[in-house]
Amino acid sequence: xxxxxxxxxxxxxxxxxxxxxxxxxxxxxxxxxxxxxxxxxxxxxxxxxxxxxxxxxxxxxxxxxxxxxxxxxxxxxxxxxxxxxxxxxxxxxxxxxxxxxxxxxxxxxxx
Amino acid sequence: xxxxxxxxxxxxxxxxxxxxxxxxxxxxxxxxxxxxxxxxxxxxxxxxxxxxxxxxxxxxxxxxxxxxxxxxxxxxxxxxxxxxxxxxxxxxxxxxxxxxxxxxxxxxxxxxxxx
Numbered sequence: 001x002x003x004x005x006x007x008x009x010x011x012x013x014x015x016x017x018x019x020x021x022x023x024x025x026x027x028x029x030x031x032x033x034x035x036x037x038x039x040x041x042x043x044x045x046x047x048x049x050x051x052x053x054x055x056x057x058x059x060x061x062x063x064x065x066x067x068x069x070x071x072x073x074x075x076x077x078x079x080x081x082x083x084x085x086x087x088x089x090x091x092x093x094x095x096x097x098x099x100x101x102x103x104x105x106x107x108x109x110x111x
Numbered sequence: 112x113x114x115x116x117x118x119x120x121x122x123x124x125x126x127x128x129x130x131x132x133x134x135x136x137x138x139x140x141x142x143x144x145x146x147x148x149x150x151x152x153x154x155x156x157x158x159x160x161x162x163x164x165x166x167x168x169x170x171x172x173x174x175x176x177x178x179x180x181x182x183x184x185x186x187x188x189x190x191x192x193x194x195x196x197x198x199x200x201x202x203x204x205x206x207x208x209x210x211x212x213x214x215x216x217x218x219x220x221x222x223x224x225x226x
Contacts, residue, residue, distance in 0.1 A: 045217075
């Protein structure tokens with residue numbers, strides 16, 4: 001089946017630093033999604049990407065859909081303490097199909 | 112987006128019993144999904160529930176263990192049957208909501224502990 005490799009597994013950074021995480025897949029996806037999950041909560045959608053090469057921003061967050069359709073990255077600029085959480089990438093083959101999730105990146109931001 | 116609520120938010124259950132989790136959406140949606148998130152792990156899809164049809168289960172999940180109901184376009188239930196400690200997880204429902212049906216939105220989850 002499909003697999004998503006997400007890295008890094010965890011990151012410890014200082015407030016104000018930029019962060020980058022990425023996902024690679026053995027399969028092609030038509031949609032890439034990035035979620036953030038806080039403790040005790042469900043994942044919250046941050047950014048959705050629909051086209052190969054697409055670069056999309058949401059505030060301090062920027063994500064790109066890789067040209068090969070097999071990878072995506074998420075950047076967070078000027079991190080703040082509330083950025084702490086687990087970030088998941090997810091890929092969808094077609095609309096209405098199952099989401100395949102990466103294993104998550106645990107982000108810790110030190111004030 | 113869609114606003115999704117789940118009940119209960121958490122529960123502690125005895126081995127061998129069953130628990131039914133409810134998922135309510137504030138708008139009509141065609142597709143609803145049930146996921147399991149084991150401690151410290153990512154999300155794994157259990158099944159897809161479309162209104163008016165049988166749920167479609169992923170490999171490793173069976174209807175006898177995780178029966179699902181989808182009586183209308185805003186509601187679904189997942190039952191975890193004959194529970195064992197290995198079923199201790201967070202159970203999440205999600206929906207694909209317009210305007211873009213490629214985006215899935217998640218409920219807050221139900222944290223289940225089986226003793």
